[in-house]
Amino acid sequence: MLFVVGCGAAPVAAERAGAPPGPPVVDPEGEPAPPQPPPKDGRAALNTEYFLGSEAEEQAQFAEFARRIQELQKESSRSREQPLQRGFHAKSHACLRGLLHLERARDPRTRYGVFADGQPERAVIVRFSNGVGWKQSDVALDARGMAVKVLGVPGPKYLPDEPSTQDFLMTNSPTPVGRDAVEFMEFARANASGRVAELFFTVGHASTGALALSRTNPVDSMVTEQYWSGGAYHLGAHQAVKVTARPCDPALARHPDRSSPDYLRKDLAEAAHGGICMRLFVQIQADPELTPIENASRPWDPAVAPPLPVARVLLPPQEVPADAASTDACDAMAFSPWHSIPAHKPMGHINRARRYVYAASQDARRATPTRGPE
Template sequence: MTQAPTAPIRYTPAVEQPEPNEAEVTRELVDTLHGIIETTYKDYGHAVRSVHAKSHALLEGTFEVLGGLPPVLAQGLFAEPGTYQTVLRISTNAGDILPDSVSLPRGMAVKVIGVDGDRLPGSEGDATQDFVMAIGPAFLAPTPAKFLANLKMLAKTTDRVEGVKKVLSATLRAAESALEAVGGESAMLKSMGGQAQTHPAGESYFTQAPLRYGDYIAKLSVVPLSPNFKALAGETVDIGGDPDGLRGAMNEFFGAEGGQWEVRAQLCTDLDKMPVEDASVPWDEEESPYIPVARITVEPQSAWSETRAKVVDDSLAFSPWHGLAAHQPLGGVMRARKPAYEMSSGFRGQHNGCPMHEPKSLETLPA
């Protein structure tokens, strides 16, 4: 096993340095997201998330914290070995529900159930820990202000003609492939429709922005562990003309096979090279590698169904601010997410007549 860094940076409130206009920017960001969710509600007659509206897999499983972790990694949820129930939601990042021929970056939201300890503000009385992740080790924008500028551009594409989006996505995928062929990569191209049509179960997912890791600071990742998940890494999914082809691929795979992902933590060892307030900077894995701290196991199951979506998509909310104080989200992008996620889940609860709830235990999800 890779050794943990010997001198990780200790968390103090001073690692966060909000911009003077952050509150104003955050209000505008929430308003922009509210505009997206209002638009899609008028279209569908049903409220969906303002980002990551379309789910491809809704999975139940177990979250096992590993034993024998060194003290710097035995923190918060990971302080003691144990096994918890978990719900996973795999999605794409748009605020509207698009055909899968519009290929966008994927996300994974993890809800660990039955977690005790001091809670983050707004999650008092809950017993869950959420980790919200996406493809790529860093966020698209460094700060809330840059995030807002990108979001306004993406908001303009909400509710536009799907045919145009399909053609644009195919063009952007070709451009991204050409860029990657010469060793490059563009998060912006991917976010606008240039994501490769790869299998979501073979992807690696990252918190992208940092969070408190007990006494320290970290980013987390979830990566394929079992051989069958690893074999899907980079594998293209042929969706044909199926607008929900990724759901079909996930149902086909998980209907026959289970598997494991590994949860890894990357500790901050240098605040200059591994900044808290600039979420767009990937932390150098040579300086501090991602180290295994837990495993997620899923058994064969129905990955997606309308009845399962009613439980997970309509009645559960995933937010990095649902959890332990030991895993407080850090940095401007994470701070801005708190009111944004609260607005989105509140809107869905009000308009769908199904208030969000945090489970204390998990009944088996419907097939």
């Protein structure tokens, strides 16, 4: 059963008073509607999540995925002789501090949640990472992650461990591997055992991961990449969006010496000396088929859902300490799409599963659960 910490069961949609039946009017400030049973005619509606099967089936599936991720963590730790760490994104390049600074001229449709009027700046911590659940050289094929934790965000949260944060997790592929968490977890198993190529070529539906897997080449720098949320999120209870971040200067180029297995950390430390600026955009769902919520492997074409700038992530000049204590502190943090207020509630099967899988991964890697950063 899903629960909302501190959120009442507020009604999410009301019929237009006295009007003929039509689409329900959704209160943007309310609690978003829960997922619906699968549509009988197979046609999805805008801003709507659908259970994969039934709610009970999903809950059983998610419990199984949580168990499986812990198994993979233990297996990776044993076979690679590394400490038990994140099920994915184990290697931190650095955690940097800065500000989320709202764009003054942002589209009125984007002014919800942390992008609402009233507080133009909030503190953030940004963790840059590699994708796999173990530490390996930065030249190995892999996805890259940028996780933004916005601090000082009031309002009810879906998870009890951090009372005032809003996280945005992104990787450098427009889509994740898999249309839903079932396919993603098959990938997770194949990835951990080094069978990705086999999965890629032999399992028909793994083609849904083709775009993500094609973007795993080594990168020049963490600060020249574009990052995407992959899954959909609410932006106010009445809209669905995807989030993307790219360098404020689209022409920014960096040419690091790749001879070190940790060249991305070194490059990030150098970039941080001069300050880093990433620009955050949202794409508003435009069409239930062309920009679907329940099939995360279909990219949202910017021609259909144009990216609207909402904020800058400003990381002022700072040192990236290379000592073990600072790396440990960065590793000990917990990011989750479910560190969220209702205005940014995660959507879609792939995101619903993450509520349980991230918690399981965090439990497994922490001797004692840690608190939030504030």
